[in-house]
Amino acid sequence: MxxxxxxxxxxxxxxxxPEIKEFVDNLEPINQLAESSQGFIWRxxxxxxxxxxxxxFEDPNIIVNMSVWESIDALKDFxxxxxxxxxxxxxKEWFENIPEDSxxxxxxxxxxxxxxxxxxxxxxxxxxxxxxxxxxxFKSNFSAQEFMKTVDL
Numbered sequence: 242m243x244x245x246x247x248x249x250x251x252x253x254x255x256x257x258x259p260e261i262k263e264f265v266d267n268l269e270p271i272n273q274l275a276e277s278s279q280g281f282i283w284r285x286x287x288x289x290x291x292x293x294x295x296x297x298f299e300d301p302n303i304i305v306n307m308s309v310w311e312s313i314d315a316l317k318d319f320x321x322x323x324x325x326x327x328x329x330x331x332x333k334e335w336f337e338n339i340p341e342d343s344x345x346x347x348x349x350x351x352x353x354x355x356x357x358x359x360x361x362x363x364x365x366x367x368x369x370x371x372x373x374x375x376x377x378x379f380k381s382n383f384s385a386q387e388f389m390k391t392v393d394l
Contacts, residue, residue: 242385244310247360248344251337252302264335280315284308348388
């Protein structure tokens, strides 16, 4: 099993605004860092190399990020033990607080690339049901083995 993740953020400014320029200017290097990280499998991107133009919500200021990793630890290592963490710390400068869950994790079979609709469905499921083996947050960290126990094979 591999770990899929979706996170969303609502920008305080248009992505062309000077107030968010530092974030936008660092998308490419941070994305390259992710792709070169141990345990990275795949990430959602368009022709430009990122996902900021992929419109998943009516609100154009909501951006999505979706990726697949070998494990929870691989994702955590990238998020919290690389230069990426410096941008996480500054999130409030660039993004609105979203009162609902703004990210979701779920297990997928090796080789499966999740669709954006699948990911949005997982986020909705998490928001409606809380952490379960089917869709969860870092608070719960359900293992792939726990997920497999819930699947009817």
